[in-house]
Amino acid sequence: MKMMKMATLLFSLLLLTSLLETTMADQGPPTNLSGFCTKKCNVSSWLETTMGDNDDSGFCDPRCAVRCSKAGRKDRCLKYCGICCEKCHCVPSGTYGNKDECPCYRDMKNSKGEPKCP
Numbered sequence: 696m697k698m699m700k701m702a703t704l705l706f707s708l709l710l711l712t713s714l715l716e717t718t719m720a721d722q723g724p725p726t727n728l729s730g731f732c733t734k735k736c737n738v739s740s741w742l743e744t745t746m747g748d749n750d751d752s753g754f755c756d757p758r759c760a761v762r763c764s765k766a767g768r769k770d771r772c773l774k775y776c777g778i779c780c781e782k783c784h785c786v787p788s789g790t791y792g793n794k795d796e797c798p799c800y801r802d803m804k805n806s807k808g809e810p811k812c813p
Contacts, residue, residue, distance in 0.1 A: 703753055755780035762813060765790045772813045779803055779812035 755777050763772035780786050783799035794801035794812075803811040 752777070754784070755786065758786035761788075762786050762790060766813065775811060776813050783812075 759773050759776035759780060762776050763769050766772035776786060779800050782803070783797055785797035785800050787793040787796045787800060800812045801810075805811045
């Protein structure tokens with residue numbers, strides 16, 4: 696099962712790289728980063744929609760594994776990271792901080808009004 700997920704992820708990355716190179720070669724260098732990000736995000740969303748069966752675990756599991764690699768309560772971290780990733784389709788880079796990369800992830804709160812996502 697893990698091998699299938701890894702193969703799908705690798706194929707997705709190769710396809711994404713190929714599509715980005717083709718798109719960027721036709722248009723020249725981006726004039727601003729926001730336009731580039733929009734194109735990249737659209738291709739990524741298309742890949743997720745066409746390649747997957749709406750199961751975000753292949754997308755979220757490796758990112759949450761990195762995010763929670765230094766957590767004291769790894770099982771709890773992985774649980775909440777997975778919940779947040781499935782809803783937001785994003786996990787901040789690194790093991791701590793960088794939540795500005797994913798506003799949805801950053802802004803999710805638990806019932807006590809505290810940050811939900813690790």
